[in-house]
Amino acid sequence: MSDGAGRRVYGADPGDPAAGPELGHVYVELMGGPLDGQLLDVTGWTSEERAVGALLIAPRGAYGPGGRADYAPAPGDADHRFHWEGDTP
Template sequence: MDERVPRVYGADADDPDPGPEPGRVYVELIGGPLDGWLVDVTRWPADEIAEGAALITEYGAYGGGGRAWYSGRPGQDSGRWWWDGDSA
């Protein structure tokens, strides 16, 4: 059984514990190159959390410096963002 802790977006690649921290608020990324990762939105305004984000990643279709676009879905779990696609 796989008991991996989800990786937090922005954690250092060599961080021995890249998982979530207690007392923080996260959204889970669904689909795309960062599927299963978490984004710390602890200090984000509610409207920005609802909007989503373009996250810099080397894992998307455009390689290093490309963006993976994630956003919330009306009527869906507010603790999740779904992949909308990649861009340069």
């Protein structure tokens, strides 16, 4: 994956000038769904944790604020991308 310059990291405030990726961190790109295009910091995640994916708070998902977006590793590209699987309350 590219260095992510100019991309927003999941969990950072949109207006925060430090919302981009940090050197020395590992990120996957979120593809599709309400968090499309954001980077998820997976620094320190084990390969087992990455294989499971993540349920992430998504303020604009199907269940509104507090709902979760389910992202799973992309087949064949789990080290770089997580694809949206759907929303859950």
